[in-house]
Amino acid sequence: MLAEGNMPDMRSIEEGLRKAALSAASAVLVQLLDSIPETAPTCPCCGRPMRNLGKRSKKIVSLLGNGEISRNYYECESCHKYAAPKDAVLGIEDTMFTPGVRRVAAKLGSCDSFESGSATMDELCGIVVSSKDIERISEAIGNEFENRNKKDIQSALSGELHxxxxxxxxxxxxxxxxxxxxxxxxxxxxxxxxxxxxxxxxxxxxxxxxxxxxxxxxxxxxxxxxxxxxxxxxxxxxxxxxxxxxxxxxxxxxxxxxxxxxxxxxxxxxxxxxxxxxxxxxxxxxLFHAKEHIWELVKQFVRDEKSRARYKKKWYTLLEKGNISALTREFASLKAIGDEQRKQIDREIGYFNDNANRMQYAKFKAEGLFVxxxxxxxxxxxxxxxxxxxxxxxWSLRGANDIIALRCAVLSGRFDASFDSLAAA
Ligand SMILES: [Zn+2]
The missing domain is CATH 3.30.420 (Nucleotidyltransferase; domain 5)
Structure with a gap:
């Protein structure tokens, strides 16, 4: 029993208990991972069985915090290759971060700056992952997504993507x-x-x-x-x-x-x-880009405010009706001073004529389409x-493209499926 007056505040209690619970659970996780059996590997180079060098420990960061697992370490005596096959089973090859941590880190890295991702991870999960590690993890996963996208693009082009x-x-x-x-x-x-x-x-x-x-x-x-x-x-x-x-x-x-x-x-x-x-x-x-073009012309060639409003209304109406030939006839009647202005008018006439079929707004709206x-x-x-x-x-080119790939996956609702399929591959 705590003596009255010595009562810590509720926030300290819950935060302290969460820490204790995570730490206890982390110990259980380590035991569980240790108990998973592993098979002796053969050398990836020569195919001979590898020699067991005994247990080696490895630090891990899981969703339960820091822990340390122990797994067998093997060597090929002729090729001097080393392997810890259990790492692959657990998804922690070449990394101390478990798949659960990597998933959260990449999601946070896709949402906001890596610094902010690191702070959020600590705040919400009670797990310390540096902003540099959030960056590495996010970009590595984004890069794998992008590799997958590129494969899909190749199969789409060759007609194999169904x-x-x-x-x-x-x-x-x-x-x-x-x-x-x-x-x-x-x-x-x-x-x-x-x-x-x-x-x-x-x-x-x-x-x-x-x-x-x-x-x-x-x-x-x-x-x-x-x-x-x-x-x-x-x-x-x-x-x-x-x-x-x-x-x-x-x-x-x-x-x-x-x-x-x-x-x-x-x-x-x-x-x-x-x-x-x-x-x-x-x-x-x-439609709004087309209107911007019109408004630029009006500002340039019509002096007083009242006439501007009149022109704008008239020309917007022609545009919305899709009557582009009448619209460009109006442009042609503008009085240009000098070559530069003449060219500008011609350019706009060209823009509207070239895109006339793409500006049939009345027809598009009647069909119930977005314009x-x-x-x-x-x-x-x-x-x-x-x-x-x-x-x-x-950004570096690669970093930017990795994060774009990651962010597109998140916003398209594909992040989890893509992440899971990486693990399964
Ligand atoms: Zn070998």
Whole structure:
């Protein structure tokens, strides 16, 4: 019995008890792992049986905290190879962190900075894993996910990737875009960029998402199917990204979709990839990007506020009706002063004429389709911005791509299945 007045506060009690419980459980875990039988291995080089050098201990960090297991250590006398076969059985080859700890560490590393992941691990699990180890674990697992993605891409291209057929999907949307990631100096050396001296501090990650739509709401506006969005991306060439895009579409069983819709801003690489991989898809230029183009022209060529509002309303209406020829006739009647302005008007006329079929907004809306690229814009912020563009962050190419792979798996709801399949492989 504790004497009254000596009573520790509740938080100390629960935290103390949790520590004691974890420590007791850790001892049980160590005993349990020790008791798992192991078989003598043969040498991976020459195939001869290896000699048992006796028990060696190994420190481990499990979800129960620090522990130490003891397992047999073997040597091949002719090749001088060493092996502790039990490590492979327990999933702790070349690492002291158990699969349970690695799973949590990678998940935390995908959510926030490695420092913050380390602090959260300590706070919530009572386990000390340095931020450097959170980083190593997260990037190693992200890298394995990315290797898996690359294999999938190869099988998709060779026609061998067959996912179980999805249920019939009325409409599948594919959206993609680019966003800059701050890189270390080494990764941007010699690359052209937006800095004053023509140098670059960032590299563009290409990000895509796929989602489906079955229904419209009572007002006829499309509704994205809940939980249907998957994400993918990397810092890579648009050609490689196109293959990644195609592979993800195969995974999502694009062939079972009645309609495939690609929404993007006006950037040419987007439509080139769309034409290459999804010929026959409905292509839509994001309505808000198109409006931005109009608004820029209005600001440039219309002086007073009242007329600006009038022009904006008139031209937005033409755009929403999909009457692009009338719209570009309006542009052509603008009075340009000098060559530069003339060129600007011609450029905009070209942009709208080239994309006229992708701007049939009245028709798209009547079909109950999305006409905005809000989902991919949110995805760029969510997949990349929140995690990879925090202040002071600078990435290596490989580190960034590993974390993108990890984060896409988490946000696509694939992390656990992917993690488990790594262990099973
Ligand atoms: Zn050998």
């Amino acid at each position: 996912e179980p057929r999805a249920e019939r999907v009325p409409t599948m949307y594919i959206e993609f875009d680019g966003t800059g990631i701050p890189m270390t100096k080494r990764e941007t050396e010699g690359r052209r960029g937006k800095q004053e001296d023509g140098a670059s501090k960032t590299r563009e990650a290409k990000v895509g998402c796929i989602f489906t739509q079955t229904a419209t709401d009572s007002e006829g506006s499309p509704v994205r199917d809940k939980g249907s969005t998957t994400y993918f991306g990397a810092i890579e060439t648009s050609e490689n990204f196109g293959d990644r895009l195609y592979s993800e579409a195969v995974k999502r069983d694009v062939s079972s979709a009645e309609k495939v819709v690609i929404i993007g801003d006006g950037a040419r690489w987007i439509w080139n990839l769309a034409n290459l991989h999804f010929p026959g898809a409905i292509e839509i230029v994001d 905005g690229s809000g989902v991919i814009e949110a995805a760029c912020k969510n997949v990349i911005g929140k995690r990879l563009k925090q202040s002071g962050m600078h």
